[in-house]
Amino acid sequence: MSSHVIRPAGDPGRYGAAAMILHWTIAVLILVQIGLGWIMNEALPDHSPRQELVEGVHISLGLTILLLVLVRIGVRIANPPPPLPAGMPAWERFLAGASHLLFYVLMLVMPLTGWALVSLGARPISFWGLPWPHLPGVAALLGSPAPKAVRHQLSHVHVYILIWIVLLNLALHVAGALKHQFDGRPVLWRMAGLKRPGGPGSAS
Numbered sequence: 001m002s003s004h005v006i007r008p009a010g011d012p013g014r015y016g017a018a019a020m021i022l023h024w025t026i027a028v029l030i031l032v033q034i035g036l037g038w039i040m041n042e043a044l045p046d047h048s049p050r051q052e053l054v055e056g057v058h059i060s061l062g063l064t065i066l067l068l069v070l071v072r073i074g075v076r077i078a079n080p081p082p083p084l085p086a087g088m089p090a091w092e093r094f095l096a097g098a099s100h101l102l103f104y105v106l107m108l109v110m111p112l113t114g115w116a117l118v119s120l121g122a123r124p125i126s127f128w129g130l131p132w133p134h135l136p137g138v139a140a141l142l143g144s145p146a147p148k149a150v151r152h153q154l155s156h157v158h159v160y161i162l163i164w165i166v167l168l169n170l171a172l173h174v175a176g177a178l179k180h181q182f183d184g185r186p187v188l189w190r191m192a193g194l195k196r197p198g199g200p201g202s203a204s
């Protein structure tokens with residue numbers, strides 16, 4: 001297994017290049033996606049051409065995130081993460097693991113609920129101008145056309161409940177990364193192309 005692990009040569013304490021690129025790309029895209037969702041729902045007039053344009057970009061970008069997350073899960077399975085720094089208390093290890101797992105679930109459920117939302121009607125779905133299928137099973141499970149109340153509830157989950165969980169988990173995640181950055185067990189260098197503290201070859 002270790003012969004297939006893609007990590008910067010000689011530094012088993014760091015995430016691999018693919019994991020780092022995917023982490024930061026997906027993180028930026030999720031924040032852009034939340035901004036686009038807000039603009040299209042709150043700032044632009046309903047059914048205006050600009051709103052339709054932003055919605056089209058939101059849908060295509062959301063589906064792009066879904067594909068990138070699937071690639072990321074594949075990379076994660078092929079390349080187990082580096083062990084956490086020695087001396088980290090058990091509760092911190094648990095919290096970091098739970099927060100990471102929650103992020104993986106959210107990174108799948110966010111785009112899947114969005115995809116389910118646009119699969120409720122008969123309107124075709126466009127992925128950067130290309131045809132994209134409706135989410136299989138949605139019509140059978142929720143009805144076609146789905147009752148208004150079902151659409152409303154699914155929309156509430158996508159635009160409100162999940163976003164708040166993402167933002168709270170992000171706050172926990174960033175607070176954890178910053179805490180370790182300053183308490184002598186820094187982790188930022190493991191996920192960013194930063195210099196390893198203590199220089200090459202030093203222990204974490």
Ligand code: HEM
Pocket residue numbers: 023026027028030031076081084100101103104107170173174177178187188189190191192
């Ligand atoms: C929405 C945005 C973000 C998401 C979804 C996200 C998600 C994740 C996930 C799932 C992991 C675990 C990787 C794995 O073990 O497979 C991780 C690790 C990490 N993230 Fe983020 N992240 C986000 C933003 C950030 C930001 C803004 C920072 C900067 C403080 C950050 C810093 C880190 C660091 C340092 C690690 C490595 C932790 C370790 O050493 O084990 N992340 N992130």
Ligand code: HEM
Pocket residue numbers: 030033034035036037038041042058059060061062063065066107110111112113114115116117118155158159160163
């Ligand atoms: C990580 C991925 C995604 C994130 C973070 C995200 C986030 C958001 C946000 C923040 C809103 C509006 C919130 C507000 O009203 O202030 C929204 C609305 C919406 N999103 Fe997403 N979204 C994602 C993926 C998708 C995907 C993949 C689709 C479709 C294929 C989609 C379709 C929609 C639709 C149709 C709405 C409007 C819902 C309504 O007003 O009832 N989203 N999204």
